[in-house]
Amino acid sequence: MKKIIVISASPRKGGNSDTLCNEFIKGAEEAGHEVEKIFLRDKKIDYCRACYYCRDHNGVCTIKDDVPAIIDQMIAADTIVLSTPVYFYSMNAQLKTIIDRSVMKWLEIKNKNFYLIATAAEDDEHAMEGTIKSFRGFLECLEGANEAGLILAGGVYQPGEITGHPALQQAYETAKTI
Numbered sequence: 110m111k112k113i114i115v116i117s118a119s120p121r122k123g124g125n126s127d128t129l130c131n132e133f134i135k136g137a138e139e140a141g142h143e144v145e146k147i148f149l150r151d152k153k154i155d156y157c158r159a160c161y162y163c164r165d166h167n168g169v170c171t172i173k174d175d176v177p178a179i180i181d182q183m184i185a186a187d188t189i190v191l192s193t194p195v196y197f198y199s200m201n202a203q204l205k206t207i208i209d210r211s212v213m214k215w216l217e218i219k220n221k222n223f224y225l226i227a228t229a230a231e232d233d234e235h236a237m238e239g240t241i242k243s244f245r246g247f248l249e250c251l252e253g254a255n256e257a258g259l260i261l262a263g264g265v266y267q268p269g270e271i272t273g274h275p276a277l278q279q280a281y282e283t284a285k286t287i
Contacts, residue, residue: 111187111287113137113144116179118193118204120150125228125271126194129260129280133190133226136284142188147179149203156206163213176210184217188257188287191244192226198239200227208247220253222287224260226280228271232264258283 115134119127130146137144152175162171170177183189191208193200211218225244229236241259248254260283262276271277 111137111142112185113142113188113190113284113287114182114186115144115146115190116149116183116192116204116207117146118149118191118201118207120194120201120203121268122148122150124194124268125262125265126192126226128271129226129228129262129276130190130192132277132280133224133260133284136281137287140285140287142284142287145182147182149207152176152179154203154206154210157209157212168214168217170210170213172210176207177213179207180211180214180218183211183221184214186221188222188224189218190224190226193228193240195227195229195231195236195240198236200240200243205243208243211247215250216252218251218254221251222255222257223248224258224283225256226260228262228265228276230264230266234263236263237261257287 117130155172193204227240260280265271
């Protein structure tokens, strides 16, 4: 049994990327894994101030919000799923903020399998390139990080347009094989 966290950066509950998260969770739970979803919309999150207080205080951040607990959950997990809608050819600010704030303990987020779930309005591979590059850039900074899979759904903009999209089955089946 693996401990999996799914970080949903969708600003819409039941939005397209959030729906893919739910399918991933369903597959992972059916495979017997422990899964927790972190829905960023429901969290208090502030931006990194680059004060580096954390560097000199064993990873303690001066910002009092929900991010330190999220980073601790990332450290404790075996597998981390990062999920985002694509905004202007990149991940949204909610997810990028979590990545930026991980500086407080980034050296402790090691030897993890990572998946990316992303949705875009455009149904063109180009629309996902910036998001994938940002995801991979984050992984390059982490010791032992493994890109375990990409689940990408283009051509979905309005809530519910993910219905019937092949990425739903891919999310479910991918999670069952972890």
